[in-house]
Amino acid sequence: MITDESRPEVDRAVRRRERPLTQEEVLRRNSVERLKQEKHPYDVLNDIPRFMEIPYEEIPEEDILRLQWYGLYHDKPKVGNFMMRVKIPNGILTPAQLRTIGRISAEHGENSGELTTRQCVQIHFIRIQSLPAIFASLAGVGLTTAGGCGDNLRNVSGCPVAGIGAEELFDVRPTVAEIARFFYGNREYGNLPRKHKYTISACPYHCNAPEIHDIALVGTRQDGRDGFAFWVGGGLSSVPRIGKNLGVFVPQAEALEVARGLTDIWRNDLRYRMSRAKARFKFMVDDDGPESIREQLQAHLGRTLEDLHENPQPIGRTDHMGVHPQRRGDGATEGQGADLYHLGVPVFPGLMSGEQMLRVADALEEATGGRGEFRITREQNFILTNVPKAKVESLREAIEEIGFPLEVNRVRGTSIGCTGDPHCNFAVGPTKPKLLDIVTHLERRFGEDVSDLRIYLDGCPHACGQHWVGDLGFQGTTRNSDTGKITSYDIIVRGKLGPGAEIGRPLLRRVPSEQVNGYVERLVGAWIDDRQGGEGLPEFLRRLPDEQILAVATGERHD
Amino acid sequence: MIDRDHELLDDLEVGELAVEYDAREPEDVLEWALDRFGESRFAIITSFQADGMVMIDMAHRINPRTRVVTIDTGRMPQEQYDIIDEVRKRYGIQVEVLFPEASAVESMTTRHGVNLFLQSVEKRLLCCHVRKVLPLNRALKGLDCWATGLRRDQWATRANIKKIELDHDHGGIVKVSPLADWTEQEVWDYIKEYDVPIHPLYQLGYKSLGCMPCTRPVPEGMEGRLGRWWWETNAPKECGMHCSIETGGFEHEVEAILGRQNGHALTR
Numbered sequence: 001m002i003t004d005e006s007r008p009e010v011d012r013a014v015r016r017r018e019r020p021l022t023q024e025e026v027l028r029r030n031s032v033e034r035l036k037q038e039k040h041p042y043d044v045l046n047d048i049p050r051f052m053e054i055p056y057e058e059i060p061e062e063d064i065l066r067l068q069w070y071g072l073y074h075d076k077p078k079v080g081n082f083m084m085r086v087k088i089p090n091g092i093l094t095p096a097q098l099r100t101i102g103r104i105s106a107e108h109g110e111n112s113g114e115l116t117t118r119q120c121v122q123i124h125f126i127r128i129q130s131l132p133a134i135f136a137s138l139a140g141v142g143l144t145t146a147g148g149c150g151d152n153l154r155n156v157s158g159c160p161v162a163g164i165g166a167e168e169l170f171d172v173r174p175t176v177a178e179i180a181r182f183f184y185g186n187r188e189y190g191n192l193p194r195k196h197k198y199t200i201s202a203c204p205y206h207c208n209a210p211e212i213h214d215i216a217l218v219g220t221r222q223d224g225r226d227g228f229a230f231w232v233g234g235g236l237s238s239v240p241r242i243g244k245n246l247g248v249f250v251p252q253a254e255a256l257e258v259a260r261g262l263t264d265i266w267r268n269d270l271r272y273r274m275s276r277a278k279a280r281f282k283f284m285v286d287d288d289g290p291e292s293i294r295e296q297l298q299a300h301l302g303r304t305l306e307d308l309h310e311n312p313q314p315i316g317r318t319d320h321m322g323v324h325p326q327r328r329g330d331g332a333t334e335g336q337g338a339d340l341y342h343l344g345v346p347v348f349p350g351l352m353s354g355e356q357m358l359r360v361a362d363a364l365e366e367a368t369g370g371r372g373e374f375r376i377t378r379e380q381n382f383i384l385t386n387v388p389k390a391k392v393e394s395l396r397e398a399i400e401e402i403g404f405p406l407e408v409n410r411v412r413g414t415s416i417g418c419t420g421d422p423h424c425n426f427a428v429g430p431t432k433p434k435l436l437d438i439v440t441h442l443e444r445r446f447g448e449d450v451s452d453l454r455i456y457l458d459g460c461p462h463a464c465g466q467h468w469v470g471d472l473g474f475q476g477t478t479r480n481s482d483t484g485k486i487t488s489y490d491i492i493v494r495g496k497l498g499p500g501a502e503i504g505r506p507l508l509r510r511v512p513s514e515q516v517n518g519y520v521e522r523l524v525g526a527w528i529d530d531r532q533g534g535e536g537l538p539e540f541l542r543r544l545p546d547e548q549i550l551a552v553a554t555g556e557r558h559d
Numbered sequence: 560m561i562d563r564d565h566e567l568l569d570d571l572e573v574g575e576l577a578v579e580y581d582a583r584e585p586e587d588v589l590e591w592a593l594d595r596f597g598e599s600r601f602a603i604i605t606s607f608q609a610d611g612m613v614m615i616d617m618a619h620r621i622n623p624r625t626r627v628v629t630i631d632t633g634r635m636p637q638e639q640y641d642i643i644d645e646v647r648k649r650y651g652i653q654v655e656v657l658f659p660e661a662s663a664v665e666s667m668t669t670r671h672g673v674n675l676f677l678q679s680v681e682k683r684l685l686c687c688h689v690r691k692v693l694p695l696n697r698a699l700k701g702l703d704c705w706a707t708g709l710r711r712d713q714w715a716t717r718a719n720i721k722k723i724e725l726d727h728d729h730g731g732i733v734k735v736s737p738l739a740d741w742t743e744q745e746v747w748d749y750i751k752e753y754d755v756p757i758h759p760l761y762q763l764g765y766k767s768l769g770c771m772p773c774t775r776p777v778p779e780g781m782e783g784r785l786g787r788w789w790w791e792t793n794a795p796k797e798c799g800m801h802c803s804i805e806t807g808g809f810e811h812e813v814e815a816i817l818g819r820q821n822g823h824a825l826t827r
Contacts, residue, residue, distance in 0.1 A: 017584060029740050031712040057784070057796060061715040064796070077815040078796040238574035238724070275740060276711075276719045277581045425811055428727045460727065461570050475570070477727040480700045490570070490731075506569045510731050 019274075026273040032151070033273055035062045036191050041069035041150060052129045056080035059128075069190060070131075071148025075124050076425045082126040083423060084109070085148035086138065089180035090158040090173065090200075091119025091376035097141045098374045099361040104134050105354025113352045117416055117466060118197070119157045119376040120148065123354070124423050146185035151192045153183040153263070157213075159203030160375040160383045161342055164326040169202035169219045170226040175255045176200050182256060189263070193272040194279035197235070198259060202226070206314035208378055210234070211242045211501045212469060214281040215262055217255055220312040227251040229308050232262065232293060233285025236463035240503045241282045244290045246297075248305040257301065265296045317498040319379055320344045321413040322406065323392055326385065339389040343396060345404045346413035348439070349432040350380030356402050360384075363398040367391040379454075381413050409443045415455040418465030420476070427459025429476035429487040429513065438474070441517045442524060449528050453537060454496070457489075468503045469495045471537045472520065479510045487513045491520070493549060496538040504538070507546060508553050519553045526552045567703070568733055570725055577721040585737035588722050589618050592704050592735050593625065600703040602626035602655075604695065604805075607642045607758050608768055609746050610708030610738050616755045617737070618706070619650050628655045628698050632690035633664065634770040638759040645756045657694040664689060676773060680794045683773075684813050687804075690770070692813070695804055696729065704733040707805040710746075711739050717806070728807030736805075 019025060027034050035041075044066035051059050056079065064074065071085040086101055093101070101121050105113045108130040109123035116122055126134070138144060147153060156176050163171040179198065183189050201208045202219025210216030210231050217228040228250045234243025250258045262281075266272060271287070272279045285293055298304055321344035328340075352360075360382075364372040368386050375383040382404075387395055396406055418424070420431025435457045442450045456470025467473030473492030478485045488510040495504020511519050527540045541549060550556075568576075580588055592601050603618055605611030606629060618625035627650075629643065643654050667675065667689050676683035699705060705726070711718045726734040738746065750757060760768055764776030766783045777786040788794060795812040804810075 019582065028742060029711075030718065031715065032718040034712075035715065055792060057792065057794065061796065065715040074796070077812045079793055238570050238721075239578055240571070240574075275581050277721045277739075278578055283578070422815065425808065428807070428811075461574075461725070475727075477725075477731045478729065480696065480730045485696065485728075485730075488731075503571075506571065509567055509569060 021270050021274070023270065023273075026270055029274055030276065032065070032276060035065065036151070038062075039066070040187060040190065041066035042146070042185070042187055042190050044069065048128065048131050052131075056128070066150075068150035069147065069152065070135075071145030072126070073149055074425055075423050076421075078425065080127060081124065082128075083419070084123050084126045084134070084145060085116070085155075086121045086123075086143055086145055087148050087155040087180075087184060088120055088143070088376060089156050089184075090162055090176045091160050092162075092173075093374045093376075094141070095361040095365040095370065095372065095374065097143055098357050098364075100137050100141045100143070102354045102357030102361060104137060105357065108134055109354060111354045113354055113357060114419060115347055115350050115352055115376045115380045115382065116419075117378050117380060117464060118155050119160070119378065120155050121352075121357075121376070122419065144184055147183065147190065149195075150190075151194055151196075152190055153192070153196045153198060156180050156183075157197075157199040157208055157378065159201035159205075159208050159320075160344075160377040161203070161320050161324075161326075161385075162201060164340075164342060164385055165203065165320075166325060166327045167204050168327065169204060169221060170252070172200050172202050172217075172219055172252075175217070175228075175252055178256050179259060182260070189267075192263070192267050194276060196263060196266075196281060200228070200255070204315045205318045206498060207318055207320060209466070209469070209497050211497055212236055212240075212466065213243060215259055216243055217250075217259065218312050220249070220308075220310070222249045222306075222309055225251055228255055229312050230258065230262070232290060233282040235280055235282045236466060236468050237280075238461040238463075239282070240463065240468040241286070242501055242503060244285060245308070245311050246290050246294050247308050248294060249308040250305065258297070258305070261297050261301045262293070265293070265300050314498045319381070319410065319413050320377060320383055321346055321381060321410060323396070340385075341387045341389060341392050343384045343387055343392065343399070343406070344377070344413070345382050345384065345399055345406055346408055346410070347381045347404060348408070348412035349415065349417040349435045351432065352382075356404075359402045360399065360404075363395060363402065367395040367398070379414055379416055409448070410451040411439055411442060411453050411455065414453065415439050416457065416465045416470070418458045418460075418463075420459035420465075424459060426462060427476055428478055429459055429489070431457055431459040431465065431476065434474070434476075434489070434513070434516075438517060438520055442520065445521055446524060446528060450524060453524070467492055467495075469497045469501065470504070471496055472523070473504050473506075474516070475506065477510055479512065489513065489516050491516070491523075491553070493523070493541045494538050496536070500539070502538070502542075507549055518555065522555055523549070523553050567731060568725065573723055573725050573733060577723045580722050581740075583722070585614070585741065586617050586621060588735050588737035589614070589625075589706065590621050591723075592706060592733070593618070593622050596702075596704040596733070598622060598624045598626065600701075601705070602628045602698070602702055603706045604628045604630075604698060605708060606630070606768055607639070607646065608708060609743075609750060609757060609761070610710060610741075612646075612755050612757060613746050613749050614706055614708055614737060615646060615650065616749075616753055619652070623650065623652070625652075626655060627652060628657065630657050630659075630691055630694045630698075632694075632770050633659060634690065634772060636760065636771040636774075639768070642756065642758045649756055655698075657698055659690045659694050663693065674772070676788075677790065680791055681816060683788060683791065683794075684816060687809065688813050688817075692804055692810060699726075699729045699732065702732055704735060705729075706735045706737060708738055709736040709805050710741055710743075712742060720806075726807065728810055734805075 075081040110125040112124040200217040216231040230246040231243035417432040417435035420427035457474040458465040459476040490506040491508035492504035
């Protein structure tokens with residue numbers, strides 16, 4: 001043993017190794033930057049015919065990673081099956097598009113299907129050999145997977161009743177379409193420092209979670225003009241951030257120019273190329289602050305942007321589920337004359353088979369004479385649009401027949417479970433099955449009292465299921481016991497979206513899976529008994545000291 | 560029950576630390592871990608590849624009582640034992656050598672044969688699980704933080720590794736990867752500069768180190784994949800080359816392929 005006297009001096013000079021902010025250093029430090037330089041990831045498309053002919057294990061891992069640019073990730077286990085993410089701007093599909101996706105699932109994806117929190121559809125079990133046929137059929141109906149994963153602008157999300165919602169401030173669909181057209185598959189923007197997420201809506205409820213996006217275009221009116229406030233630097237994963245107000249008002253016609261400008265100042269800044277752990281736009285907003293971001297943006301655009309007079313606040317929250325009359329007199333419904341409705345249908349827990357997609361497409365087409373749309377919501381449900389009043393009831397029955405009843409506890413619609421186990425390589429425990437278990441238990445125990453709760457559950461810290469901002473959040477983890485690893489969950493409290501949005505805190509750590517329902521029941525029970533003036537669960541838990549939450553949850557004390 | 564045996568960091572705290580330390584030097588990360596968790600609840604777990612050796616050397620300069628843990632699977636080449644001895648001598652430390660549970664190995668080899676790993680991917684995974692992963696889990700049970708030699712450029716999908724993170728595969732303890740943003744060249748430069756001992760098999764052309772029957776040298780210019788489990792087809796991809804118990808990925812593959820229950824049952 002070395003004694004204290006002979007302990008070597010720490011050589012602190014060694015600790016200051018040079019790390020210049022140069023492109024050369026970026027390529028040295030960051031292997032993904034290197035592989036994007038060596039071959040543009042979009043060019044991996046040309047290699048697919050060759051990959052179809054060779055054993056899976058001979059495909060270089062760098063090319064497997066490049067396949068992310070076409071919306072493909074390894075399924076678990078990594079033996080040649082992929083998850084494919086189809087990008088759907090604003091989550092809006094025609095029946096023909098839905099049918100195409102359903103058919104792909106049935107023919108190439110073992111009938112699997114998931115509606116995602118960013119309004120995409122994911123299919124599992126995809127083999128490389130199926131890709132040419134799949135890409136051709138998607139292109140045939142104007143859909144793409146390009147930029148679905150990887151360092152791209154991901155799907156542009158929004159409010160699922162854009163253009164038809166009775167309360168929407170104005171129709172943002174032209175803006176979504178313009179931005180999606182510009183970015184999807186755009187090679188120049190196929191080398192961002194990291195993934196990048198926009199959301200765009202004029203939903204007065206902010207149902208699309210603008211708080212947690214890199215760039216959110218938040219619809220508002222200023223001096224009688226339609227336009228957007230910009231919220232920047234939001235995001236989740238293990239460094240969650242609520243977006244900050246940039247302080248500008250951007251008329252609708254200038255939305256693409258300004259959004260693109262923000263993306264440009266970030267992608268051109270080498271600071272965010274050095275390490276993928278600090279590459280997202282939120283870190284630039286952290287480092288520089290929204291005022292400086294605005295100055296950099298204005299310098300980049302060569303003009304001054306208009307000040308925002310009033311930061312738009314959500315008027316409440318909604319899931320858009322159920323039957324609602326559509327707004328009349330705009331592009332969506334003009335000339336149709338009849339009363340049209342949209343039907344919000346809970347899909348619990350976000351799973352929809354290829355066969356169900358085909359059947360829903362048929363039912364929707366029949367009820368609407370082909371004019372209806374299938375729209376995916378952030379909380380993994382769907383909304384059917386342009387349904388004539390006379391057809392609402394029969395369509396509702398048809399949909400129920402396919403496996404999606406409308407008359408269920410609303411908590412089924414407002415709950416989210418990430419892809420997770422068994423498909424995802426990151427998750428450490430079951431996700432959708434666990435969500436099902438928790439929500440079913442809550443329904444049985446509390447009935448309608450829990451109908452407005454948002455239960456958001458994830459299998460890992462990446463937070464695809466947005467656990468940081470659920471009324472109750474859950475994240476899979478493990479704990480050790482004498483008999484081996486036990487699946488456990490961290491329970492996150494005090495977080496929420498909408499008015500008073502905040503990132504929650506993982507106050508209850510590593511709760512063994514079989515004890516989770518007990519914890520949840522005690523927390524929710526205490527809220528139902530002691531809530532004041534209609535306060536929500538997050539507000540109730542914000543009022544309680546940490547120790548009291550622990551005591552209530554563990555059952556050590558009932559107040 | 561909530562575990563209150565010892566303090567744990569949560570994802571929010573660790574997320575911020577990962578950002579704070581992302582551009583810091585490996586020694587800073589090691590020093591933080593040693594300060595934060597103390598000598599007894601922190602260990603370097605390594606099989607003495609170049610990366611692991613650099614970490615041992617760095618940690619020794621910060622605190623010579625830093626624990627070093629390795630796993631002797633029972634099928635190691637003699638050179639593995641030689642490097643263990645050399646590390647003991649050079650740094651004056653007791654390398655903690657963990658061995659698989661005898662009864663688990665006995666029932667596995669009795670049932671499937673001693674060379675079961677040659678028979679199928681499933682049985683090879685089982686062998687790795689019993690000989691390597693279960694002892695690792697045992698080591699981690701007594702720790703609040705462990706250090707790995709993971710580097711971002713070892714494998715395309717490792718590019719997002721953080722220097723400090725929670726290890727949700729292993730009880731939510733902290734995992735540090737101080738060399739995350741180092742290149743292979745920097746590792747070897749450090750070894751040269753500080754005259755760090757290196758594993759003798761590198762000189763014989765090995766690119767990855769592991770059990771004797773499952774590793775072999777790779778001729779210059781050939782794919783590293785040929786150095787491990789070269790007889791297998793349809794093995795999980797990362798496992799086929801850079802099999803790393805440190806990422807947790809191996810355990811996910813085992814659970815997916817053998818089944819969570821099955822995986823345990825096969826070990827009994």
